[in-house]
Structure formats: structure tokens, C-alpha cells
Amino acid sequence: MSVPRPIPALGGRPRSASAAGASPRGTSPRGTSRRGTSRRGASRRRAAAVIACAALLAGCSGTDGTDGTDGTDGTDGTSVDPTIGATASSSPSTAASQTASASATADDGIDPDSPVQPYEFEGIEFSVAALDLSEWAVRVVWEQADGGTYLAEVDGDVLTNAGIFTEDFRPGGLLVSDGEQLVGLNLNDGYGNFHLKPNGVFAILKDGTAEVVDSTEYDPAGVVQATQSGPALVLDGEIHPEFTPGSSNVAYRSGVGVSEDGGTVYLAISDDVVNFDTFARMFRDGLGTPNALYLDGQISGLWAEGAGRDLDLILQPYAGVISATRTG
Numbered sequence: 001m002s003v004p005r006p007i008p009a010l011g012g013r014p015r016s017a018s019a020a021g022a023s024p025r026g027t028s029p030r031g032t033s034r035r036g037t038s039r040r041g042a043s044r045r046r047a048a049a050v051i052a053c054a055a056l057l058a059g060c061s062g063t064d065g066t067d068g069t070d071g072t073d074g075t076d077g078t079s080v081d082p083t084i085g086a087t088a089s090s091s092p093s094t095a096a097s098q099t100a101s102a103s104a105t106a107d108d109g110i111d112p113d114s115p116v117q118p119y120e121f122e123g124i125e126f127s128v129a130a131l132d133l134s135e136w137a138v139r140v141v142w143e144q145a146d147g148g149t150y151l152a153e154v155d156g157d158v159l160t161n162a163g164i165f166t167e168d169f170r171p172g173g174l175l176v177s178d179g180e181q182l183v184g185l186n187l188n189d190g191y192g193n194f195h196l197k198p199n200g201v202f203a204i205l206k207d208g209t210a211e212v213v214d215s216t217e218y219d220p221a222g223v224v225q226a227t228q229s230g231p232a233l234v235l236d237g238e239i240h241p242e243f244t245p246g247s248s249n250v251a252y253r254s255g256v257g258v259s260e261d262g263g264t265v266y267l268a269i270s271d272d273v274v275n276f277d278t279f280a281r282m283f284r285d286g287l288g289t290p291n292a293l294y295l296d297g298q299i300s301g302l303w304a305e306g307a308g309r310d311l312d313l314i315l316q317p318y319a320g321v322i323s324a325t326r327t328g
Contacts, residue, residue, distance in 0.1 A: 109308055110306065110307060110308050111305075111306025111307070113306060114304050114305065114306030114307045115129045115130075115131070115157060115158050115304040115307075115324070115326075116128065116129045116158065116267075116302060116303070116304040116307035116309065117129075117307075118271075119268070119286070119287075121278070121281075121282040121285075121286040122278060122281075122282075124270065124272045124274050124278065124282070125270070125271040125272045126268050126269065126270050126271060126282060127268070127269050127271055127302055127307065127309065128266060128267070128268045128287070129158045129160075129266070129267040129268075129302065129304060129324070130264060130265075130266055130287075131158065131264060131265045131266070131267065131324050132263065132264050132328075133204075133208055133209065133210060133262075133263055133264065133265060134208070134263065134328060135326060135327060135328030136158075136265075136324045136325065136326055136327060136328075137324065137325045137327050138204050138210070138225060138265055138322065138323070138324045139156075139177065139178065139204075139225050139322070139323045139324075139325075140162055140175060140176065140177050140204075140225040140226060140227045140320055140321070140322055140323075141154050141162075141177055141320065141321045141322075141323050142162075142171060142175050142177055142182055142183075142319055142320045142321075143321075144182075145169070145317075146169075147169065147317055148165075148169035148316075148317025148318055148319060149169075149317055149318055149319070149321060150313060150314050150315075150316070150317050150318075151301055151303050151312060151313045151314075151315075151318075151321060152313035152314055154321045154323050155323065155325070156321075156323030156324055156325050157304060157305070157324060157325050157326050158267065158302075158303070158304045158323070158324040159301075159302070159303045159304075159312075159313075159321060159322070159323055159324075160254060160256075160267050160269070160295070160300070160301060160302045160303070160321070160322050161254065161295060161296055161299070161300050161301060161316075161318040161320070161321060161322070162175065162227035162229070162295065162318065162319065162320030162321055162322050163175075163194075163202075163227040163228050163229030163230075163293075163295055163296070163320060164192075164193060164194045164229050164230070164295075164296055165318065165319035165320065166319070169317065169318070169319045170183070170319055171183045171227065171228070171319045171320050172186060172194045172228070172229070173185060173186035173194065173199070173201075173215070173227075173228030173229065173230075174186065174201055174215075174218070174226055174227065174228035175226065175227055175228070175319075175320050176203070176220075176223055176224065176225055176226035176227075177225060178224065178225070179223075179224045181220070185201075185215060185218060185228065186215075186228060187215060187216065193229075193230055193231060193294065193297070194229060194230040195230060196230050196231035196240070196242060197230070197231070198214045198215065198216070198230075198231070198232045198235060198240070199214075199215050199228065199229065199230025199231055199232055199293075200212050200213060200214055200215055200228070200229070200230065200231075200232035200235065200291075200293045201213055201215055201218045201226055201227070201228045201293070202226065202227050202228075202229075202256045202258070202293050203218075203223045203225065203226040204223070204224055204225035204226070205222045205223060205224065205262075206222045206223075206224055207222065209261075209262030209263060210258045210262050210263075210264075210265050211258055211262055211291065212232070212234075212235070212256065212257065212258050212291035212292055212293045213235075213291070214232060214235055215228060215230075215232075227295075227320050227322065229293055229294055229295050229296070230293075230294065231276070231294055232291075232292075232293055232294070233255055233257075233276070233279060233280035233283055233284075233292040233293060233294050234257070234280050234283055234284045234289065234290060234291055234292040235291055236290060236291065237284065237290040239277065239280045239281065239284065240276065240280060243275075243276045243277040243280060244275075244276075244277060245277045246275075246277075247275040247276065247277060248275070249275055249276070250273035250274055250275045251273055251274070251297045251298055252269070252270050252271075252272075252273055252274075252297060252298050252300065253269070253270050253274055253276070253279050253294065253296075253297055253300070254267075254268065254269040254270070254294075254295045254296055254297075254300035254301075254302060255267075255268055255269075255279065255283065255292055255293055255294045255295050256268070256292065256293050256295060256322070257283040257287055257289030257291065257292035257293075258289055258291050258292070259288065259289055260288075260289075260290050265324075266283065266287050266289055266292075267302060267322065267324070268282070268283070268287070268302075269300055269301070269302040276294070279294070280292065295322075299315065299316040299318075301313070301315045301316065
């Protein structure tokens with residue numbers, strides 16, 4: 001088990017070349033706008049960002065594809081399990097030790113008041129939102145729209161993709177939205193990241209806390225929001241047994257972790273390619289979360305105003321979306 005730790009400092013700092021410039025994920029230039037107070041105002045700003053980003057995308061070649069996979073080693077790509085349809089993502093990976101640092105500065109154009117801030121672990125760049133559930137309402141949204149849903153189409157002050165989904169934009173496993181189970185728990189065996197057991201469920205409970213649990217131990221009682229994905233990165237302080245330290249299987253990855261007391265949710269995305277082991281240790285050893293879940297790979301996005309990630313709003317349509325709205 002990991003030792004409980006305070007929320008680590010997240011702040012701006014000079015970015016590495018791979019994170020600051022145009023990357024295979026299409027990360028946008030860093031912005032300087034400030035977070036607004038009204039949801040309607042935020043929606044208007046997102047719409048403006050979509051127009052501006054569409055112009056950028058018109059001159060870009062798509063490198064992420066439209067799958068829902070890591071697609072880095074030729075074994076996953078856009079392949080889908082013919083039995084359950086969950087999009088396959090890349091096999092496990094890994095490497096390294098720890099060092100987490102950050103200092104508040106706006107030198108890189110990131111608003112220091114943005115909920116999403118730069119974070120460095122073992123020399124690898126991440127973007128992280130630390131959401132205290134006494135001040136944030138977190139939902140899992142599935143619009144069930146043909147062709148999926150872009151982050152720009154969902155209300156929220158922080159937005160990211162939920163778990164792995166199928167080619168027809170259906171969640172690969174459990175999805176609960178506002179207390180209603182829209183897709184059932186998927187315990188089937190298969191191939192790809194979703195089926196790299198143990199996989200897991202991220203859930204928001206009626207008592208205002210959050211959890212990440214092994215899918216086989218999921219209890220629906222009291223759950224109001226949930227998304228299933230895989231693999232589980234960390235469970236009860238233990239890193240997934242299939243991850244290999246030093247693995248060369250690297251990709252851009254996103255995930256969600258929960259503090260030991262269940263009171264803080266961490267949404268994270270890598271701005272550099274990273275293997276599974278290092279990504280898992282970033283959550284456990286860097287952010288201090290004893291439980292964390294992989295969400296998806298190359299196609300992932302994480303948006304908040306002022307974070308300089310407006311391109312993520314229209315990067316890719318998803319099935320489920322995790323939305324966080326400030327309440328405090």
C-alpha cells in the first residue's frame with residue numbers, strides 16, 4: 001500500500017520540445033485565456049476554440065486514427081474483439097523510478113488558475129487535473145450519438161475521454177451516468193488493453209467519494225457515475241502484474257486515479273510517450289493514488305480553459321466523456 005500523501009503541487013514550467021511543439025497527438029499551442037465562471041460562457045469559448053482549431057486541423061494529417069487504441073506496436077491498431085467489440089489497445093509496458101516536481105509560472109502560456117496543470121515525473125511531461133470532490137462535481141456522460149461525441153459538445157470545466165470504446169462508439173464495458181446504468185459490466189476475456197486483466201471501474205458514489213476497483217469486485221450499490229476500462233494501472237498500491245519496467249512499448253496515454261480517502265480524483269494525460277509501468281508509477285508514486293485506471297491511448301484528450309489544449313476539444317469523437325464542473 002502506498003503512504004497517503006498531500007495533493008502534489010501542479011504548476012507551469014518550461015516544456016520539453018516534444019511537449020511544447022506539434023506532436024503526434026496534435027497538442028495545441030499553449031493558450032493564455034482565463035477560466036470563466038458561467039457554463040454558458042464556457043460553452044461559447046469552446047465553440048470559438050472549435051472554429052479556430054478546425055482551421056488548424058485542415059492543414060494537418062491525422063496521426064491518431066479514429067480507433068480508441070494505442071496502436072504503437074502493430075498488435076493493436078484499430079482491431080476490435082469480435083466477441084464483445086471493445087477496441088483493442090496496446091499491450092503492457094514499463095520502466096523507472098520517481099521524481100515529481102512543479103513550480104507555478106505562466107512562462108509557457110498556461111494559466112496558473114487552470115484546473116489542468118503541467119506535471120513532470122521521471123523526466124516525462126504530463127498534464128494533470130487534481131479535483132477535490134468537495135469542490136468539483138464529476139459525471140460520466142454518454143450522449144449515444146451516431147459517430148460519437150467530441151469533448152466540445154459536453155458541458156464542463158474539465159473534460160476528458162472515458163474508457164475504451166468500440167468502433168461504433170459504444171462503451172467497451174460498464175457505463176453509469178447520473179445513477180442510470182447504460183452499459184453493463186464486461187467481464188469477458190479477449191485481447192487488447194481492455195482485456196488485460198485485471199481491468200477496472202472508476203466510479204463516483206452517492207456519498208461524494210470516488211473509487212477505482214477491480215472489475216470483478218465492482219459493487220453497483222451507491223454508484224452514480226462509472227466507466228470501465230483496462231488495464232487497471234494500480235490496485236491497492238500494487239502495479240499491474242503484467243507491466244514490464246523499462247518496456248519499449250510507449251504511447252501517449254490517459255488515466256484516472258483516486259486518492260486513498262476517495263476525496264480527490266486525478267485526471268492525467270501524458271504529453272510525452274510513456275510505457276505502462278512508468279504511467280502507473282506516476283499515479284502511485286508521483287500523485288500518491290493507490291488506485292488508478294488506464295482510460296485510453298493515442299486518441300485521448302484532456303481539456304480545461306487556460307491549459308493550452310483547445311485542440312483536444314475536437315481531436316476525436318468518443319463514446320463516454322468524463323466531465324467535471326466546479327461547485328466550490
